Amino acid sequence: MPNTILVGAQWGDEGKGKVIDVLTAQADVIVRYQGGSNAGHTVITGGRKYVLHLIPSGILHAGKQCVIGNGVVLDPFDLLREIEMLRGYDIEPAGRLLISSRAHMVMRWHRALDAADEARRASDRKIGTTGRGIGPAYGAKMGRRGLRIGDLLGDGFLDAVREATRETNETLAAWGAPTLCEEELVADYRAAAEALRPYIADTVATVNAADRAGKSILLEGAQGTMLDIDFGTYPFVTSSNPTAGGACTGTGLSPRRIDRVVGVIKCYTTRVGAGPFPTELADATGEHLRQKGGEFGATTGRPRRCGWFDAVVGRYAAMVNGVDFWAMTKLDVLDEQPTLKICTAYLRDDGVRYETFPSDLGVLSRCTPVYEEMPGWLTPTSAITRYDDLPVKARAYVERLVELIGGRLGILSVGPARETTLRLGL
Numbered sequence: 001m002p003n004t005i006l007v008g009a010q011w012g013d014e015g016k017g018k019v020i021d022v023l024t025a026q027a028d029v030i031v032r033y034q035g036g037s038n039a040g041h042t043v044i045t046g047g048r049k050y051v052l053h054l055i056p057s058g059i060l061h062a063g064k065q066c067v068i069g070n071g072v073v074l075d076p077f078d079l080l081r082e083i084e085m086l087r088g089y090d091i092e093p094a095g096r097l098l099i100s101s102r103a104h105m106v107m108r109w110h111r112a113l114d115a116a117d118e119a120r121r122a123s124d125r126k127i128g129t130t131g132r133g134i135g136p137a138y139g140a141k142m143g144r145r146g147l148r149i150g151d152l153l154g155d156g157f158l159d160a161v162r163e164a165t166r167e168t169n170e171t172l173a174a175w176g177a178p179t180l181c182e183e184e185l186v187a188d189y190r191a192a193a194e195a196l197r198p199y200i201a202d203t204v205a206t207v208n209a210a211d212r213a214g215k216s217i218l219l220e221g222a223q224g225t226m227l228d229i230d231f232g233t234y235p236f237v238t239s240s241n242p243t244a245g246g247a248c249t250g251t252g253l254s255p256r257r258i259d260r261v262v263g264v265i266k267c268y269t270t271r272v273g274a275g276p277f278p279t280e281l282a283d284a285t286g287e288h289l290r291q292k293g294g295e296f297g298a299t300t301g302r303p304r305r306c307g308w309f310d311a312v313v314g315r316y317a318a319m320v321n322g323v324d325f326w327a328m329t330k331l332d333v334l335d336e337q338p339t340l341k342i343c344t345a346y347l348r349d350d351g352v353r354y355e356t357f358p359s360d361l362g363v364l365s366r367c368t369p370v371y372e373e374m375p376g377w378l379t380p381t382s383a384i385t386r387y388d389d390l391p392v393k394a395r396a397y398v399e400r401l402v403e404l405i406g407g408r409l410g411i412l413s414v415g416p417a418r419e420t421t422l423r424l425g426l
């Protein structure tokens with residue numbers, strides 16, 4: 001398989017876990033490039049459901065090398081819990097999982113700050129974070145006061161933990177939030193350092209050596225384009241770059257070594273957390289999509305907001321990421337809709353039409369979606385195994401989506417299990 005970047009094209013939760021799992025069969029090395037345990041990648045196989053937050057889902061395939069890249073922010077305790085969870089299923093990560101020594105850590109005080117910061121924001125300014133400490137951890141990285149995984153093994157690490165705990169406690173106390181116990185943290189991090197020692201490596205060297213040896217590399221993103229810190233609906237975004245550019249900065253693999261980009265996109269739209277969502281449906285249709293699609297967060301269990309497919313978002317994601325192939329997911333969730341709406345553009349209240357996603361949320365709040373309608377197929381699609389066997393109206397819908405956003409269809413998913421995946425050249 002050519003070296004491939006896999007990105008989410010909407011607000012996350014596009015079904016990347018399943019697509020990564022399918023593509024992993026053809027890859028040698030799978031590298032996660034950004035985000036942290038805010039992500040939840042669900043894979044259902046052999047009648048079992050796995051939810052992975054940090055470890056690439058490639059770990060579920062025997063013999064595949066998995067890497068957590070430098071662009072990820074990693075909570076050591078979450079990772080250790082995930083390793084134990086896999087062991088409970090007789091999957092041994094040791095020897096197959098490497099963690100970049102350059103990856104920054106989400107420290108326990110980052111989680112405390114994330115929760116305290118959300119709590120003190122006014123209701124219209126809350127981001128609705130996952131509470132996993134992501135913003136404060138990336139803030140520390142960019143502010144050049146972060147701690148990296150490699151530091152876990154260094155002499156000064158426990159002193160740094162003591163100092164940061166004391167400093168953070170001052171902030172937490174000033175905000176009226178619970179403070180942290182310094183000695184408890186020191187003991188916990190000492191234990192974590194020993195447990196993680198065997199996994200820590202210079203993964204920039206590993207990934208590039210694999211590339212030179214002709215191995216195929218799958219670079220997996222978390223979240224999605226519209227949650228990107230640069231290209232998303234700022235400030236209602238995550239604190240990293242889920243878009244394709246983040247794959248290079250988050251792994252150390254050169255852009256010149258990337259062969260193609262796969263965008264994962266749901267046949268409708270969802271969003272979890274606060275922020276603009278032009279095609280949101282706050283009605284019975286939205287509720288039907290949520291129930292039928294199981295649209296509840298894999299990490300927090302929060303109900304996801306649901307709405308019609310937004311081709312403005314899709315086109316924008318195609319452009320920003322350079323999507324070659326689409327993996328479209330969850331077509332079956334639309335099986336019972338008599339009519340489907342597709343947003344093709346936005347119309348501002350003064351008549352200005354937007355074909356591309358506006359950067360200004362003030363502008364966006366004055367826009368309403370321009371819809372076209374298509375008839376639904378009203379037939380179950382989950383048992384269908386060949387694209388040509390889909391109802392004509394279902395194919396017409398999918399083909400219209402691809403026509404509106406550009407690129408080629410590579411995978412169409414019609415159900416949650418690995419087996420319900422129609423392959424069209426990917």
Ligand code: IMP
Nearest residue numbers: 012038039128129130134237238272273
């Ligand atoms: P944070 O990444 O926890 O700081 O949350 C920032 C925003 O990104 C919130 O709206 C979250 O709900 C959203 N978010 C973070 N991770 C995911 C994800 O994996 N799927 C969907 N939304 C996410």
